[in-house]
Amino acid sequence: MNLVEKAAYLKGLAEGLGMDAQSKEGRLWAALNDLLADMAHEIEDLHEADDRLDDALDELAGELSYLEELSCDLEKLDDDDDEDTDDAEYDGVVYDATCPVCGEEISFDEETLESGSIRCPKCGELLEFDLGADAGDKPD
Numbered sequence: 001m002n003l004v005e006k007a008a009y010l011k012g013l014a015e016g017l018g019m020d021a022q023s024k025e026g027r028l029w030a031a032l033n034d035l036l037a038d039m040a041h042e043i044e045d046l047h048e049a050d051d052r053l054d055d056a057l058d059e060l061a062g063e064l065s066y067l068e069e070l071s072c073d074l075e076k077l078d079d080d081d082d083e084d085t086d087d088a089e090y091d092g093v094v095y096d097a098t099c100p101v102c103g104e105e106i107s108f109d110e111e112t113l114e115s116g117s118i119r120c121p122k123c124g125e126l127l128e129f130d131l132g133a134d135a136g137d138k139p140d
Contacts, residue, residue, distance in 0.1 A: 003040035010036060101125040 001009070011033040019026040095113055097106050104122040112118050117128045 003043050004037070007033070007037045007040040097127060099123060099125055099127060 014029045014033055017029075019029060021027070021030060092109050094107050094109060097108070097118075098104070099106060099120040099122065102120060102123040102125070104120055106118065106120060106127070108118055113129055114131070116131065117126055119126055
């Protein structure tokens with residue numbers, strides 16, 4: 001039996017006592033029964049609202065978990081990128097080259113580019129850079 005049914009049962013019991021509805025006691029019991037019925041309806045409404053909010057919260061928690069997974073994947077990618085700089089902050093330009101012998105990806109900075117060459121850390125092959133005039137540069 002839910003609260004509304006229990007309030008109706010008590011109202012029936014009070015009416016079954018055969019009290020005069022116009023007496024002081026009869027009016028008191030009628031008012032208490034009306035109050036009890038109103039409170040039972042309000043409590044039932046609150047339970048329904050709580051159930052709806054609980055469902056909505058579960059849905060939001062699922063969406064938040066999905067977004068957290070996406071965020072963690074992005075943070076993992078960012079962390080992988082940070083490892084390439086050997087945990088040092090570097091504000092300059094980073095160049096990438098592929099070793100023609102072993103296929104190793106090599107990253108280097110402007111200073112290394114200007115030096116004209118770099119050794120592949122994997123196979124030791126000497127990679128040389130031609131810093132001659134670009135096709136778009138005008139000769140002096």
